[in-house]
Amino acid sequence: MPSPLKAPFAPDVLRAVADTFGTPTYVYHAPTIRDRIGRLRRHLTGVPVRLLYAMKANSHPAILQIMREEGLGLDAVSPGELLLALRLGVEPDRILFSANNMTDEEMHLAHERGVLLNIGELSRLEKFGRAYPGSAVCVRLNPQVGAGHHEHVVTAGARSKFGIPVEQTDRIRALADAHGLRIVGLHHHIGSGILHTAHFWEAARVLLEAARPFEGLRFINLGGGLGIPYRPDEAPLDLDNFRDALMAPLRSFHAEYGAPALTFWFEPGRYLVGEAGVLLVRVNTLKSANGRTFAGTDSGMGHLVRPAMYGAYHALYNLSNPDGALQPYDVTGNICESGDLFARDRPVQTIREGDILAILDAGAYGMSMASEYNLRPLPAEVLVTEDGPRLIRARRTPEDLADALLATLPRT
Numbered sequence: 310m311p312s313p314l315k316a317p318f319a320p321d322v323l324r325a326v327a328d329t330f331g332t333p334t335y336v337y338h339a340p341t342i343r344d345r346i347g348r349l350r351r352h353l354t355g356v357p358v359r360l361l362y363a364m365k366a367n368s369h370p371a372i373l374q375i376m377r378e379e380g381l382g383l384d385a386v387s388p389g390e391l392l393l394a395l396r397l398g399v400e401p402d403r404i405l406f407s408a409n410n411m412t413d414e415e416m417h418l419a420h421e422r423g424v425l426l427n428i429g430e431l432s433r434l435e436k437f438g439r440a441y442p443g444s445a446v447c448v449r450l451n452p453q454v455g456a457g458h459h460e461h462v463v464t465a466g467a468r469s470k471f472g473i474p475v476e477q478t479d480r481i482r483a484l485a486d487a488h489g490l491r492i493v494g495l496h497h498h499i500g501s502g503i504l505h506t507a508h509f510w511e512a513a514r515v516l517l518e519a520a521r522p523f524e525g526l527r528f529i530n531l532g533g534g535l536g537i538p539y540r541p542d543e544a545p546l547d548l549d550n551f552r553d554a555l556m557a558p559l560r561s562f563h564a565e566y567g568a569p570a571l572t573f574w575f576e577p578g579r580y581l582v583g584e585a586g587v588l589l590v591r592v593n594t595l596k597s598a599n600g601r602t603f604a605g606t607d608s609g610m611g612h613l614v615r616p617a618m619y620g621a622y623h624a625l626y627n628l629s630n631p632d633g634a635l636q637p638y639d640v641t642g643n644i645c646e647s648g649d650l651f652a653r654d655r656p657v658q659t660i661r662e663g664d665i666l667a668i669l670d671a672g673a674y675g676m677s678m679a680s681e682y683n684l685r686p687l688p689a690e691v692l693v694t695e696d697g698p699r700l701i702r703a704r705r706t707p708e709d710l711a712d713a714l715l716a717t718l719p720r721t
């Protein structure tokens with residue numbers, strides 16, 4: 310039995326988008342983003358909470374505008390993200406700047422724009438203290454508990470480059486004292502694509518314990534990492550369990566810490582946008598060889614690198630033949646690499662050349678990680694709201710790419 314389309318879109322809407330705007334095209338569903346924000350908010354209760362959106366998951370300005378309308382702040386991790394957020398009109402005090410391997414220039418840029426820095430290295434904390442004694446700062450800790458859907462996305466623990474190990478809080482406090490720094494926030498982010506509440510709580514327990522000796526905290530930022538179910542057999546993160554396991558300890562900490570204004574921050578990316586996005590591609594080449602059937606598409610790892618990079622699973626749906634019998638395919642891209650696959654041996658409704666496939670759950674870390682490798686232009690992007698689909702980024706042409714590169718040559 311062909312599976313139903315487990316996406317927020319009606320198949321007709323996606324077929325119409327493909328007809329109107331061509332392929333490859335990312336399509337995002339604004340109401341689903343708002344729904345995820347609401348769901349999360351409803352479960353983060355009992356203590357003051359602030360939500361930031363980790364803009365690296367999908368930094369299209371139209372998506373950032375939705376976040377802004379919904380009252381979220383932003384987690385920015387590079388000067389590009391920071392400037393985009395500021396130029397969109399996001400107030401500096403609603404942005405947290407968490408650049409990794411931060412340079413002096415990046416430090417000055419954020420501080421001069423009035424944005425709070427989140428610093429995860431003692432050496433940078435010292436440089437910040439020397440440059441801006443008496444300033445407020447947030448410190449990223451490594452609670453030594455990490456988790457994630459793949460080892461490449463585990464961002465805490467013994468092998469992680471992120472954060473100051475929690476055993477070094479004495480040194481953090483000594484540096485802060487030496488430069489009069491006010492540590493107003495403590496942060497951790499333990500990894501991405503986490504579907505089990507226990508990891509969040511284990512790490513939070515460490516962070517809360519480490520926070521006790523710090524006076525004057527305005528917030529504790531518990532990061533992002535909330536997963537979404539990509540595989541049909543994966544259960545969604547149990548938000549009731551998340552609330553029960555996490556919010557009660559946060560409530561007790563809040564009461565004991567004795568600062569009513571203390572706020573708990575979360576900075577999810579994937580949870581808010583992942584399921585709201587689909588990548589539409591067209592199959593242009595069918596090939597049977599060595600007992601396999603390859604369905605070759607007009608997109609590839611340059612547009613959605615997660616399968617090639619993490620072996621990530623994205624559900625596939627044949628929009629052009631929804632009732633077709635399921636058959637196994639290797640669904641490939643058009644990039645000159647053997648790892649350029651969307652799926653291997655995957656049952657999909659029978660595919661014919663010209664069919665449009667929807668690659669689901671592609672709203673997070675899809676377009677934001679896309680490249681023009683092999684000089685293939687990036688996909689177009691479409692946002693679907695209550696008013697219908699709207700093109701939010703046009704596809705560039707190969708001529709555009711060639712023009713841009715040739716323009717770098719010295720004029721003769």
Ligand code: LLP
Pocket residue numbers: 363365366384407462464498500501502532533534535576577578579580615619673674678
């Ligand atoms: N905060 C910080 C400091 C982060 O580094 C990240 C993600 C987030 C929040 C948001 O994490 P999320 O809620 O989206 O899990 N490219 C990978 C994911 C890398 C995540 C990196 N950091 C993927 O496609 O699975």
